[in-house]
Amino acid sequence: MSTTGAAGDGLAIEAHGLIKAYGGQRALDGIDLIVRRGQVFGFLGPNGAGKTTTIRILATLARADGGSACVLGFDAASQVEEIRARVAVTGQFASLDEDLTGYENLVVFGRLRGLSRAASKLRADELLAAFGLTGSASRPVRAYSGGMRRRLDIGASLIVTPDLLFLDEPTTGMDPRSQTQVWDLVRQIAAAGTTVLLTTQYLEEADQLAGQIAVIDHGRIVAQGTSAQLKARVGAGTLHIRLLDGQQRHKAGAILAGTLERAVELDSDPLSLSVPLATRPDATDAGRLIGRAMTRLAEAGVAVAEVTLGQPSLHEAFLALTGLPACPAAVDHEDTYS
Amino acid sequence: MSPPTATISRAVPEAHSLDGLLAPSGPPRRAGALAASATFGWRAMLKIKHDPKQLTDVIAIPVVFTVLFTYIFGGALGGTRGHYLKTLLPGTLVMGVTACTMYGGARLAQDVTTGVFDRFRSLSIWRGALVLGGLLGDAGRYLLAAAIVVILGVIIGYRPGGGATGVIAAVALVIAFGLALSWLWAAVALLVRDAATVMNLGFAVVIPPTFASNIFVQPRSMPGWLQAFVKINPISHLADAARDLMNNTGGGGVAWSLIAIAAITLVFAPLALRLYGKQG
Numbered sequence: 371m372s373t374t375g376a377a378g379d380g381l382a383i384e385a386h387g388l389i390k391a392y393g394g395q396r397a398l399d400g401i402d403l404i405v406r407r408g409q410v411f412g413f414l415g416p417n418g419a420g421k422t423t424t425i426r427i428l429a430t431l432a433r434a435d436g437g438s439a440c441v442l443g444f445d446a447a448s449q450v451e452e453i454r455a456r457v458a459v460t461g462q463f464a465s466l467d468e469d470l471t472g473y474e475n476l477v478v479f480g481r482l483r484g485l486s487r488a489a490s491k492l493r494a495d496e497l498l499a500a501f502g503l504t505g506s507a508s509r510p511v512r513a514y515s516g517g518m519r520r521r522l523d524i525g526a527s528l529i530v531t532p533d534l535l536f537l538d539e540p541t542t543g544m545d546p547r548s549q550t551q552v553w554d555l556v557r558q559i560a561a562a563g564t565t566v567l568l569t570t571q572y573l574e575e576a577d578q579l580a581g582q583i584a585v586i587d588h589g590r591i592v593a594q595g596t597s598a599q600l601k602a603r604v605g606a607g608t609l610h611i612r613l614l615d616g617q618q619r620h621k622a623g624a625i626l627a628g629t630l631e632r633a634v635e636l637d638s639d640p641l642s643l644s645v646p647l648a649t650r651p652d653a654t655d656a657g658r659l660i661g662r663a664m665t666r667l668a669e670a671g672v673a674v675a676e677v678t679l680g681q682p683s684l685h686e687a688f689l690a691l692t693g694l695p696a697c698p699a700a701v702d703h704e705d706t707y708s
Numbered sequence: 709m710s711p712p713t714a715t716i717s718r719a720v721p722e723a724h725s726l727d728g729l730l731a732p733s734g735p736p737r738r739a740g741a742l743a744a745s746a747t748f749g750w751r752a753m754l755k756i757k758h759d760p761k762q763l764t765d766v767i768a769i770p771v772v773f774t775v776l777f778t779y780i781f782g783g784a785l786g787g788t789r790g791h792y793l794k795t796l797l798p799g800t801l802v803m804g805v806t807a808c809t810m811y812g813g814a815r816l817a818q819d820v821t822t823g824v825f826d827r828f829r830s831l832s833i834w835r836g837a838l839v840l841g842g843l844l845g846d847a848g849r850y851l852l853a854a855a856i857v858v859i860l861g862v863i864i865g866y867r868p869g870g871g872a873t874g875v876i877a878a879v880a881l882v883i884a885f886g887l888a889l890s891w892l893w894a895a896v897a898l899l900v901r902d903a904a905t906v907m908n909l910g911f912a913v914v915i916p917p918t919f920a921s922n923i924f925v926q927p928r929s930m931p932g933w934l935q936a937f938v939k940i941n942p943i944s945h946l947a948d949a950a951r952d953l954m955n956n957t958g959g960g961g962v963a964w965s966l967i968a969i970a971a972i973t974l975v976f977a978p979l980a981l982r983l984y985g986k987q988g
Contacts, residue, residue: 429830454832455736465827469755481747482831484737502724510758521724526827530737531730555724562730 382407382442382534382565383428389436390423390589397423399589400437405567405582407533410560412580413569416688420589421569422462425536428567429459442533458527462538464519465526466511472498472522473507476529483530490529497525501555517548524555535559537568541575553578573687577601585691593691604690609645609660611667612676616640622672629663641675741834748841752815753848762811766849770804770857777924778864790865797861798878798950799923802943804853805886806918810910812846813893814903821901835985839894843887850886854879870956878953881965885946888972889914895976898983923947942968 383405390398398420405411413421426432428441430450439446441453459465466475473494480490498504501521511519520540527535537556541549556579560566570576576583577597585593585600593600609630613622623634623643635644647656660679667674739747756762774797782792816839819825828838858875868875897906920937927938938944945968949961 426826431826431829451738451832454830455738457830459827459830461823461826463823465823467751467755467824468822469758470751474751474754478747478751479827479831481750482739482744482828482833482837484739484743496729500724500726500729528726528729531732551724555726558726559730562726563732564730 380407380443381405381440382409383411383439383567385424385428385437385439387437388424388427388434388439390420390427390432390434396589398427398434401586401589401591403439403584403591405565407565408560408563409582410556410566410568410580412576412583413567413586414571414573414576414583414687415569415586416571419586421586422538423589424586425459425538425567425569429457429536430454431459456532457534457536458530458532459536460523460527460538460540462542464511464523466519466523468512469510471508471510472503472514472518475511475522476526479526480529485529493529497528501525515548516544517551520544520548520552521555524552524559528559531562532564534565534567537566539569539571542571549575573604585687587688592688600687600691604687605646605648607647608680609647610637610642610676610678610680611644611674612639612642614641614673614675618672619643621670622667622674625666625670625672626663629666630659644680647679736832738832739837741837744833744837745840745844748838749844750841752812752842752845755815756845756848763849763852765811766804766808766853767856769807770800770853771860773803774800774857774860775864781924790867793861793864793866794869794955795926795951796924797857797866798954799921799947800861801854801857801878801882801950801954802885802947803918803923804857805850805882806889806914806943808849808853809846809886809889809914810893810906811849812842812890813897813910814906815845816842816894817897817901817906818903820898821903836981839891839980839984842894843890846890847883847887850883851879854882868954868956870954874953874956878950881949881953881962881969882946884969885942885965888969888976891973891976891980895980895983898980917941917943921947 381404383403385401385403388398388401388403389396401420401424403424413424415421423432427434428439428446430441430446430453433447442456444452446453467478470478476494476497477490480493481487485493495504495507498507501524503518503522503525506514506518511522514522524537524540540556541552544552553575556566556568560579566579568575568579581596583595583597583600584591593603609626611622611626613619619636619640623636626632626643626645627634630645630647632645632647635646636642637644660677664674664677777796777800778789778793782789782796819828819838858879870877893906893910896909897903900906900909920934921941921943922938923943927935930938942965945961945964947961948959949965951957952959952961
C-alpha cells in the first residue's frame with residue numbers, strides 16, 4: 371500500500387476490523403471502511419455510535435485496540451507523522467485557541483504547519499478574507515458566533531491544502547444559514563480535490579454532501595452505499611398535507627390514496643394527513659405523482675393550506691435499515707433537529 | 709408583454725469563495741522542533757498580552773513578601789534593614805519565582821481539556837514543542853518576578869556585593885530551578901488534566917517548603933525535626949546559592965542547586981513528554 375505513496379488516485383482510507391474499547395465498553399466493534407480519493411464520504415450515526423472514535427483513530431489521535439487502518443497509503447499505527455503531515459482535522463468542538471484572535475490563531479497554525487513567518491501571515495489574511503472574517507480578525511475567538519467559529523476552524527484546516535480532511539459533525543447545533551454556508555464550503559473543498567470524511571447526525575446533511583454514506587450504530591457499520599441506494603431502503607420520506615377545512619379530510623384522503631397508491635395516515639391534527647412515499651427509481655416519477663394528486667385535490671375543491679415533503683429522519687432511517695430504533699440519544703437529537 | 713425573466717442565484721447567504729485558495733500545497737512541510745516550540749512560546753506571550761490579569765500573582769507575591777518582611781521583621785531579625793535584606797532578598801527572589809511555577813502547568817491542563825489540544829496533536833510537530841513552548845512563556849513570567857524583586861530590593865536599600873554579574877547569575881540559577889519545577893507541573897497537569905487541581909496542588913506543595921526554609925529566618929530557633937527538613941529542603945539550598953552569588957560570599961549552595969535542577973528535570977521532563985505523547 372505504502373509504495374503507492376501520497377500522490378495519484380487509489381484509496382484515501384482503508385480500514386479493516388477496527389476495534390476500540392473504553393473501560394470495557396466497545397466504542398468500535400469491527401469497523402471496515404473504504405474511502406476512495408476525491409470522495410466526500412459521510413459517516414452517519416447517532417451520538418455515541420463511534421463516529422468520533424473512528425476519526426480519532428484515522429487521524430492518529432487515538433490507537434485502535436484491534437484491526438488495521440491505512441490512511442493515504444500510510445499505516446495509521448506506525449506511519450503517524452506521514453499521515454499527520456497530509457491530513458487536517460476539524461473536531462466536533464472548535465479546535466481553536468479561544469484567548470487568541472482569529473488572525474493569531476491562523477498564524478500560529480501556519481507556523482506549526484511549517485510555513486515561514488511571512489507566509490503564515492499572508493495565508494492568514496487570505497483565509498480570513500475568503501471566509502468573510504476579515505472584520506473580526508483582531509477579535510478574540512471567544513467573542514465569535516458559532517458559525518464564525520466553525521468557519522475559522524475549517525479555515526485553520528486549509529492553511530496547507532490537506533489531501534484528506536476530517537470534519538466531525540461540522541454543523542451540529544448550527545442555525546440553518548450557517549449550516550448552508552458550511553455545506554457550500556465543504557462542496558468547494560471537495561471540488562478542489564481534497565478527500566473529505568465527514569460525520570453527521572443528519573440524514574439530510576449526508577444526503578446533500580456525501581457521495582458515499584456509511585451508517586454507524588453501536589460501533590458497527592449497519593448500512594453502506596450511495597445516498598440513492600440508502601434512500602431506496604429507507605423510503606423517500608413522507609408527504610404532509612394540511613387542509614384549510616377539516617371537514618374535507620376524508621375526501622382528501624380518498625383522493626390521495628387513489629392517486630399515490632399508498633396508505634394515507636390521518637394525523638392527530640384534524641387538518642393534516644400524511645402519506646409515506648415509496649422510493650421510485652426516478653424522482654421525477656414521485657414529483658409527477660404528487661403534482662397529479664395536487665391537481666385532483668384542486669379539481670375536487672379541496673383547499674390545501676400547506677404541502678411539505680419531509681425527509682426521512684435519522685430515526686426513521688435507522689428503523690428502516692436496522693429494524694431497531696437508534697440509541698435513545700439519537701432520538702433526542704432528531705427531535706431537536708426536526 | 710415580455711415573459712418575466714428569472715435570474716438564478718446561489719441560495720447561499722454571504723457565499724464564501726475559496727477560489728485559488730486550495731491549490732495543492734506540494735510535498736508536506738514540517739515545522740522544525742525549534743520553530744514549533746518558539747511558536748508555542750509566542751502563543752503563551754500572546755495569552756499574557758490578551759489577559760494581563762494573570763500576572764497579578766507574579767507581581768504581588770514578591771512585592772508583598774519583600775516589603776512586609778523587610779519592614780516588619782527586618783529590624784528584629786537581622787539588626788539593620790540593609791543587613792536583613794542581604795539574607796531576605798535572595799530568598800524572596802527564590803520565593804517569587806517558585807510560587808508562580810504552577811501557572812504554566814495549569815495552563816497546559818487547560819489546553820489539554822479543550823479542542824485546540826487535539827489540533828496541536830494532529831499536526832506533524834515535535835511532541836515536546838507545546839510543553840517546551842509553555843516553558844518559554846514561564847521563563848518570561850519568572851524573569852518578570854525576578855526583576856521586580858531585584859529592582860524593589862535596590863529601591864529599599866539592598867546593595868548586592870556580587871554586583872550586576874552576581875545578580876544576573878543568581879536570577880539565571882533561580883529561573884533554571886523554576887523551569888525544572890515547570891516540567892514537574894507539566895507532568896502533573898498531563899496526569900490530572902484539570903487546571904484548578906494543578907493550582908491547588910501547586911500551592912499545597914510549593915508554599916509550605918518556602919516557609920519551612922531559610923528564606924525568612926535562619927532555622928536556629930526551629931525545633932530539631934524542622935531544622936532537619938530545612939537543611940535538606942532544596943529551596944534552602946537555592947536561597948543559599950542566590951545569596952552566595954548576589955552577595956559574593958562563597959558556599960556550596962550553587963553546586964547543590966545545580967544538582968537539584970538536573971535531578972528534577974531529568975525525572976520530570978521525560979515523564980511529561982511521555983505523558984504528552986500517549987495516544988488515547
